[in-house]
Amino acid sequence: MYTIPGHHHISMITKNAKSNNHYYREVLGLRRVKLTVNQDDTSMYHLFYGDKTGSPGTELSFFEIPLVGRTHRGTNAITKIGLIVPSEESLVYWQQRLTSFGVEQSEITMxxxxxxLLFEDSEGLRMALIASPNTKVAHWETYEGSPVPTEHQIQGMGTVEITVKNMHKLKATLSEIFGYSVATETATTTLMQSIDNELFGEIYIIEQDGISEKPGRGSIHHLAIRVKNEEELIYWNEQVKKRGFMSSGIVDRFYFKSLYFRESNGILFEIATDGPGFLIDGNIETLGEQLDLPDFLEPKRAEITAKLKPIE
Incomplete structure (x- = not known):
């Protein structure tokens, strides 16, 4: 039986790729591992940030939509991204670093x-830096070019918060299809893990009634969970359909293969393979420094680049 080893990536909406690029590279110290376009709308930048190679589980991805409005917060949405840091001392470092960039933040809390440490990026995307000294993120690679010292660098995605009207439906989907287990539970929250006691596959569900979120800049589009290869992806595609959900079918995204489905509250999930990865059309020294296009888009490079504003 296959298992889910954790998160693969998470995708958000940004209004301005240039300022987004500055924030995630210069403030958070991540590497831009891929500068490409949305394969479904090539007029739109698609930016990926992560560790040295953009390992699965470290990738934050953004679609640029220049005309997007603000997010109207509500329920039935992915509402916060946890990012793993190595220690509580790292949280103190990040307090000082975020303050130096004028980023508002909470006190160190639980x-x-x-x-x-809770904070928002420049577009209101809600994030939490989470200290986890006992977590060994085996798939994370140090990025020597980061402005953040190695001992305090972000080590990938941790707890992802999802707010829904019906917690029990989402809980059932995660447990009965994908084998997530319950770590802690209250009347209105459930903490679930794909790997016991590990943050990098953790989903924190909050039950909240009210109006559904209207997405905009700084909102989260979808969460992708990891599978090893296409064989496993085929298996999960069948499980999703057996549960009665509509599947997109397997889509070749060049850097990985994936499928999409919405669970009962309307949350969009992607299931994505670990490979082939971002080095398929790049090298380790210059990864993310130039516009990369999948092979099927390369013949349209001139047409595509004419519609894009330079980021740097």
């Missing part, structure tokens, strides 16, 4: 049972 979030989903662990010490954390």
């Amino acid at each position: 979030y989903a049972g662990r010490p954390a």
